[in-house]
Amino acid sequence: MNTDQPTPVTDDNVDTILVEAGTILKQKREELGLSKKQVADRLRLRLTLIEQIESNQFEADQVATFTRGYLRSYAKIVGIDEAVVLAALDERMGTQPQEQTMKSFSRKTNREKHDSRIMALTWGILAVIVAISSVWWWQNQQKDVVEIAVEEQPAVVAPAPGVSMQSVTEAENALTAEEQAPQVDELEPATDELATSTIENSAEAANDAGDTTTDSEAKVEDEATATESANETTTPVAVNANLMQMNFSDDCWVQVKDAAGKTLTSGIKKAGQTLEVEGKKPYKVILGAPENVSITLASEPVDLSGYTAGKVARFTLP
8 A cells, every 4th residue: 555645635634634735626626537627728727837736836926916816716616615725825835824916817808998998088188178179169250250240230329418410410511601601702792893893984984975876885784784694693613522422311320431541420320311521532431221321422423222221331432
């Protein structure tokens, strides 16, 4: 009888007989009739690693990490309490059990989880950037729309307290009339002096020549008639080629600039109001409601029939 045969391990004497962990697992595997290859396949480990475990070839630096995990898995397959196997391992290596976190056998799963978190964070950052860009673009669009609306819509200009736009227009018309009146008044005295001088000369000629013929008297009468006609005839006022007049049948916003870029008028004009402007031509005109305005330039009417009612009209005169 061979006395070197290993003593079978049972649940009753496992705590008293010092048997190495690999030997315990090997005996149990043989009892179950399992091959090393079958155990390696079920544990998804290399066959050489199973052989090292059963031969008790453990490295000290691996005991606390991989080896303990392998032994636990092996013990579960063959149906042995893992505490018994680990106790035998600690007894052989002279180490105490330590609570250490085992590394996962599925590193690929952990890597995929890590990558998915990075991707989620990346997409979140991109979403924030897109949202900020969208808000910035929308604010700029709204700003441009407001600026265009302010430019095309009539600007309300409040008149000075106690002074109406109609009063201002009437004062301008009165001033223009006063500037033109002295020209007519200056012509009338000159005409009167001419008539008086002619009559006096005619009277002296009649006194010197008492026997003036009928033809001379007729000539004097013709001259007197011509003089009276000159008194009654008023010299026509020259047309101002730069004068533009606007008559408003209803409320309308208007802006007029001359060739130098000077704003001659800007604001809302009321129904029945008349506006006269004068500057350097050509004039740049903007009308908020062209159907409510009639324009004359140098006393010549301007045709506005080509502009759509209710829409802003922009044009240059002449």
